[in-house]
Amino acid sequence: MSGASCKANGAVYPASSAMMNSVKKPKMEQIQADHELFLQAFEKPTQIYRFLRTRNLIAPVFLHRTLTFMSHRNGRTNAKRKTFKVDDMLQTVERMKGEVNLPLFIPSQNSENEQNSVSLEVLLVKVCHKKRKDVSCPIKQVPTGKKQVPLNPDSNQTKPGSHPSLLVSSNEFEPSNSHMVKSYSLLFRVSRTGRRDTNGLVNGEANENIDVTDTPSRKKRSSSHRDEGETTETFVAQMTVFDKNRRLQLLDGEYEVSMQGMEDSPVSKKRATWETILDGKRLPPFETFSQGPTLQFMLRWTGDASGKSTAPVAKPLATRNSESSSPMETRTSNHRAALMTVKESVSTDIQTRKEQVLCEPRQKLRIFYQFLYNNNTRQQTEARDDLHCPWCTLNCSKLYSLLKHLKLSHSRFIFNYVPHPKGARIDVSINECYDGSYVGNPQDIHSQPGFAFSRNGPVKRTAVTHILVCRPKRTKPSLSEFLESEDGELEQQRTYVSGHNRLYFHSDSCMPLRPQEMEEDSEDERDPEWLREKTATQLDEFTDVNEGEKEVMKLWNLHVMKYGFIADNQMNQAIMLFAENTGAHIIRRNLCRNFLLHLVSMHDFNLVSTATIDRAMARLRQIQEELPDIEEEQQDQTVVSAGACNGNAVTSTGGKQGKRTKSALTD
């Protein structure tokens, strides 16, 4: 029941239960079968998303806080960057050195005012290994200090440094005498004497804060504790420092611990649940923070003298695997049970706490998840004041962010937002169009076969140039974008992500296109190599065309193919370019007269003017003069090249003799 799986809970709260009673039995069966199908349909994606959530926690692919619609999750600002200097880093380090080098604990004296302060005792609890004779684990409690801490202080007034602080020596964590210590935990005991403030009564709840160092600790008291007598109330809370695997559980940070009355003091491990029992009723885990008393404190490990064992090496998530189940919850813990169901149970409490709800400072936003299957509402689940994603328990803090997250991260479902007087209704249905196709960077799959999704650490990937700073014009976030579109069908069918979300291939080799090859179109040449070769061989096949003509024709064909001339009026330009590009070659191969014949022929076709012939030949002469020692070798070359030409022509046409004649073409 405690949030083990959505599906299980889904079965508990069928929205159509009322309807089910009214219909007759044969229909009942059908409905049940339908319901079974509904559950099956939702089970698979839900399980997938739960798995992905876990994987993302262990090895995140990205951080949610970097997403634009989750910017509020990013606690720090970049404001400091503007004024940042390297020297500042040194100062920070120096300041840190000044700290005491033992675990420092902080609640302490501020005022002895009876109304405004309570006494806090912190004990270090060591659970030792059982010895043969022991029935249960020997437990040692070492008091570390007792301080008066303010109750419900005004957070504005408290100054840093004025808070009481406590110190726990690292020696305490050393293996001690006879007993092997299994785990260490901190036990907070807050005792308060005297009558309750009338104020508290009026409010139905007193907001009392315990001030601890930087962070004020707030202690809320349930209104049900309205015992009038001069009794001493004691609240306790326990937090594990090292679990039995000697893993550090408490890292530096601010903590808020919910306290429990002494009578139902720390639940023993065997009964560990995620729920807290308050006033004999089960409270969902996070309700304790808004309903019950809490203690805020800041914890800092100082120095590294405490040795390796205490060094805060454990990843935050390591806690997830720890077997020690402390009954308390910390905000750092990533455990969040499926909230939608848990919240449901809250509604039962609603009667008893009506007055609280009324005077609650912020209004609770209710979100109704309505699960649709076959266009029928199958289940409605309400989440109250809870903007966590039901599938990955990510706290989205805002309705817009939640919707955006749902839509982008859980595309196996279709989410439609419907405004609701009490908050929002989200219609959840299965996305039939979801095809599971990969929508990430396609290069990741192919560029590094085997390494692509290596989770063994950073791996060098093929270099991809991305624009790092991109500020697209974003439309103002508006909930209206999640409303069901009127002509929605087409929109739904198209993948939500557009762009190049697939891997492309070279059309010639079928090899994957590497990212750096995206830009140029390798297969778009006007003159692919085979075509250049083809035009040459085709001309070579002629038996009644001499080798000089062939050579000029080939040169010209390649020239035209390269530049792709299409108009008559380009020809003058084309000729000049031809002379420019191939002039030297023509001279070296001794083809000037053939070149001239070509020009004259072009003129006969009305494509060039005589002026162009003149200019082209003048350019050729000019190139000839610029060519080094062409004059001296001219004569030899004439003979050699002509001979070579002939030889070439013969060898190249040897096998194709008699294949084609130009005269056959004109017939």
Place this chain on the structure above:
Amino acid sequence: MFNTNRQKIMDRTDILNQEWKTRRIQPVHIMTSVGSLRGTREVIPLKTLNAVASVPVMYSWSPLQQNFMVEDETVLHNIPYMGDEILDQDGTFIEELIKNYDGKVHGDRECGFINDEIFVELVSALSQYSDNEDDEEEEEHDFKVEKMELCEGKEHPEDPPALISLSVCLSVCLSVRYKELTEQQLPGALPPECTPNIDGPNARSVQREQSLHSFHTLFCRRCFKYDCFLHPFHATPNTYKRKNLENQVDTKPCGLDCYMYLVQVSQRSFIHSFIKYHSSVNCCSPSSVSVFTIFTSIKQMGGKNSSFVRGNSRCQTPVKMKLTGEAEAVEWSGAEASLFRVLIGTYYDNFCAIARLIGTKTCRQVYEFRVKESSIIARAPAEDEDTPPRKKKRKHRLWATHCRKIQLKKDGSSNHVYNYQPCDHPRQPCDSSCPCVTAQNFCEKFCQCSSECQNRFPGCRCKAQCNTKQCPCYLAVRECDPDLCLTCGAADHWDSKNVSCKNCSIQRGAKKHLLLAPSDVAGWGIFIKEPVQKNEFISEYCGEIISQDEADRRGKVYDKYMCSFLFNLNNDFVVDATRKGNKIRFANHSVNPNCYAKVMMVNGDHRIGIFAKRAIQTGEELFFDYR
């Protein structure tokens, strides 16, 4: 052995890892040590490679950006393999296929085992072993017998069946044949019809037509290429008329030795008087009339005007005398003479220019040679006298009728579109007998008819983008002709893609960047890299141009393969992108496509353009309706 191999692998890996370390790439792990092969347990790190999805089948094809015309295949090139099942099931299919080609399949030699090539090779190989002629004869004789045995029952071109055992006769036949074949291959020896290379040592003095014959016959006036891939029949230029007489005689002598000094002295007075007369009779501008035109026309007009006959005879005699007196004995090589004849047909009597182009002779020598050759040289064509200068008004009227005609054509005619072939019917207007008219095509700039032909498309005069039916080109499903449409920008900005005219994309090859990937539908698909607007040009559908008959034959095979790249171009031809094509061939069929195909007349050729039917986003797959 194993250990040495092992050592090699280790070394290589070390080198690789060293290199990768510098590039920070995850190193390769190989099992650390094998040690002894016996007894010890060996540990090998297991590396799993991610599965890579296989790509769809692709049959090889050649990239092409312009259509390529191929002839009909007379033999079946290969018997298509479609898997054993199909062959078993449907044996008749292959038979029918072979029947389509009259039973000819590639590889069946028509003349037994030995063709000319093999024969020559064989003989020359055998002749190495014999020193004298007799031996060779014998060898050939033996060989012949062998051959007879080999090609038993098969007809051989060199051995008529009548000669059964007359091996002596045969050997003589063969030796003759061998000599024929080998003589052809002697270096430098060319078939008699081939003009020798004008730049080569064997250049001969030939007539102009002969010198230019290759260039004229092989040049494609439509592709600007020699022996182009697209147009099998080329028109020779001799019927092309000169648009304007651009020959201008250099008015200034080119140097001290210029021929003009020769002519000037004796003829100045005469020429002036002649030009006066000539311009009064004819409306030629004096500058455009060449000196030799004058001479020749004088000769012709002799009958008309007796005074000119007298003038002619009176004047020419001294000139001739003078020339013969001064002429130096200059040796004209064959190449120079040929070149001269070529150039005189273009430059007429601009001897300075001719001399400049020949390069090895002065203009005086050229002039003298000209005089010697005067009998055979054509005169410059006179201006067309039968076309009176046209008024602009008439032109406009012509254009208006054209627009009407286009409209009519569009409404009236059926869907039959015929291939365009430039018309060539000298001295006959383009009437109902003109092939262009009968095929309901416009005459193009490639036609031999006059530029005033009624059937010519006049081009557009748009100043806009030519992408609405306001543009007559667009209306006639033609791309703007850069030689006709001079205002829309189709003739500007050759090197940039920014052309104001949007109706010239196919000819310019302004295609979009396409990317190939496995399709979301079937097989391969083609995806667009950048978003496009509605009606924007995406790519031309290129391929082999084959006849309808050939398409029928090929289509049979393609239908069996369930994969066809055939695309009807017009009534005569089909584009087949199976063997040659461009990437758009991978676009799949859809009944709800995002592209459409349009066959357009592009500078005389029908070409298939693929256009966007709606706005298309980045990375979308392209589809068009095949039907």
